[in-house]
Amino acid sequence: MSVFRIFFIVLCLSAFGGSWYVGRLGIGGESTDMPSAGAGSVRVGGSGGYYAGGNVK
């Protein structure tokens, strides 16, 4: 098997493992209107999401 094919399989396995690892951390699944964590990240006012056409993920 050529070096490229081995490299490509390693790349595919890395993508699979990376997707599993990152998915377990919940990365990419946050609500799109979620403020990031940390002091000062709170959004004051409750209208966020109300008028965006219903459910926000």
Added chain:
Amino acid sequence: MTLSAELRSIDCTSCGAGLNVLGGGRVTTHVCPYCGTLLDANDDYRALKSFGELQRPASAFKLGDRGRLFGVEFTVIGTLGYEEHWNGEVWAWTEHQVYSETHGYGWLNFENGHVTFSRRVRTDAWISTYQVEHSEHRPSASCGDETYRYYETTDAVISFAEGEFTWQPEPGQRTQTISALGNTGMLDFSQEETEREIYLTTYVPAKDIADGFGIELPPPLQKNHPLKPARTWAHRKFVGAVSGLFGAMLLILGLILSLNPGEQLVSRVFDINADLPATVDFEITNDQGLVVIELDSDVVDGWAGIDFLLTDPDGNPRFEIGRTSDYYSGRDGDGKWTEDGSHAAIRFRPGEKTGPYQLEIDIEEAGFWKDGISRTLLRSEFPEVVRQISVSVSQAQTSGVPAYFAAALFFVLSFVTLALPAILHQRRWAGSDWDDED
């Protein structure tokens, strides 16, 4: 008259300019590059007619250029400019008659930076104008081991001539050529007065021209040419198959991660009037994965805006955010219909902040939208559209988004690599004038 082997130059019998004689014994015509006079090479270069000065067409080659192609030395002996006019568009190209002392005559064709080589072949293969005009399917012809399928009909006019030729070209002369494309070459059929002429044309890569003639071709104006060999990739099928396999595996992984319910921490039902505003306490123990706050309501034909304020273990507000829960139903000409948006969710990652959290919940607004009328209700009227909401919190949910994203990339890669031959085939035939619907 047959040219003697020693004859290497003559003087134009019209203007007196010295002309190199480059072609072999089958040259019949010499067009003076200086005065445009057509000379009869078989009759002491007698002047037959004069075309005057004509616009020299663009080409990488000039008379007298020598070079090796296919291991054979050729000399450029003649230049013809061609034009084809159709529907207001003009296609122009240049054809050079070339001569080899050992292999005879051929043509180097220059069009939009691409070079092809044509040589006459003896074959029974033929596609006639009648076939092209009356066949329901694309006409084809076989030559050697290859099948050639109709590509285009070219009605061209000679716009320029200079140098030596084995026939008598004249500016303004019209030619019709039917071309058929095979895997490696193109057959060009043309009917002369007394005989059929068939030429086989193949692509000459720019590197071969540079190596053989020492001429660097300009970058092609159009990247594609029907005769240009498609690049092949030894790993194409492997990459396509493996990408498809991993795309499917990533899709399944994404589904598994998306459907993981996580660990439920709390689930409560609140009566709008009696319980709200309410506070829910829960403890996040897992700092990995998503914390999901899910909202459901019994809202009917209206909407309710619910506000959530989450306070972290340090007593700081993590976020304040709103969600709408709505549900509509009705009946129209197609029967009953419903629009159910009563479920909503908030997803966030707690990061390293595990510990006790506090969620404050209240209903901010409620109303209905019916028959084109929208109305926001007073708080005492909220039960007209919503009586209860349920809120649950879970932790350690996983996300399938990265897997779906990777799966999409792998599927695209798989499709592109596996469909590449079809894409290249379509691109190769894109210039054909055949239309199955005609």
